[in-house]
Amino acid sequence: MKRLAALSRLGERARLTLLYGALLIVSGTLLVGLVYVLVQQGLSSTISEVISTKNPVPATKHPGSSPPPTPAAGLPVDPNLLRVSRTMSQEAAGAVLHRLLTGSSLALVLFAVVSLALAWWMTGRVLRPVGVITTTARHLAHDDLGGRIALEAPPGELKQLADTFDELLGRIEQLVSAQKRFVANAAHELRTPLAVQRAAAQIGLADPTPEKVARVRSKLMALSKDGEHLIDGLLLLSATDRGLERREAVALDEVASETADELASQARELKVSMVRDIHPLRVEGDAVLLKHLVHNILNNAIRYNEPGGRVALVVAAGILEVSNSGPRVPEDVVPRLFEPFRRAHERTSAPGEGAGLGLSIVKSIAAAHGAKVTARANPEGGLTVQVRFPGRSTPDPHEPAVTG
Structure with missing residues (x-):
């Protein structure tokens, strides 16, 4: 669990590098093991075939006589000599396999180092657009949504992601601008009748005659009705923007x-x-x-x-x-x-x-x-x-x- 927690704290580049490197090392280990098994089986079968089909010199020799001709197949052989031949062949095969395993292990270590380096380089190039997207998103402010990624890269998933992010920023910028205009206009529309109401009350009630009071009352009632209609319109607009229930x-x-x-x-x-x-x-x-x-x-x-x-x-x-x-x-x-x-x-x-x-x-x-x-x-x-x-x-x- 501690190892998993430590791995989770690494960056995406380090995690992908370790993942790619581990996959390549496992693949290389399996390849070395397969080659070792195939060579071992091939040596064993070849040595057995050679020993069983090739007869060594005959079991007995007469002193003073000339060397006998090569015996024909099927003649008896010396068991001791046969055993020595098999032992030497097995030792030679073991030496070959040992050298093969040693050389393959060294090659695998070198392969692992090169693989990790290549994986680190490759993940850096692959994740570069993600870093650009992250940097752009961090520099965006609520008052300034004009920044864009404008990723220059060949067509692909990350290019599509960057273009989609740019389109999303454009839509958000339009929505924020529309919202600001809406709030400013709503404030203006609400401020105007309030100012008129205050002016009507101050001027009309400065010398409160019955005629002036009646005119002020009529004016205030009309402005109040207009304000009520405005608020109803804003509420209706907000309700319809949420969709149908x-x-x-x-x-x-x-x-x-x-x-x-x-x-x-x-x-x-x-x-x-x-x-x-x-x-x-x-x-x-x-x-x-x-x-x-x-x-x-x-x-x-x-x-x-x-x-x-x-x-x-x-x-x-x-x-x-x-x-x-x-x-x-x-x-x-x-x-x-x-x-x-x-x-x-x-x-x-x-x-x-x-x-x-x-x-x-x-x-x-x-x-x-x-x-x-x-x-x-x-x-x-x-x-x-x-x-x-x-x-x-x-x-x-x-x-x-x-x-x-």
């Missing part, structure tokens, strides 16, 4: 019709006509949030219009679209309208102007339902906002469209 089948055509009916009086007050082309459409989601989505789009289309203007509401297969007339919207402004507190025109602090959260809430609700929301500026003025829900919806042919 429950899903159910929602008749979006009915939701759109009900919302249009609720806003019809506001449209008449502003002298804006509303045209509906509504077909049956059912989507999976949250009915309350979908009602907020339709309400925000229609409310913006009515509010940011002009007297005598129009609003067209279309609900078709998988699509909710609202188009309105009104002032021209610059093309470069359209993408930023979905950001919190963004408006097509500068804030005027007029009554009922809104906090600039409508389309950002629409975008968040659409994302929670897996839908895609887009907007485009109309050539003659106004804006067209379209929400495309996932999947396709087949209208009921026996159910007529709702128009008005």
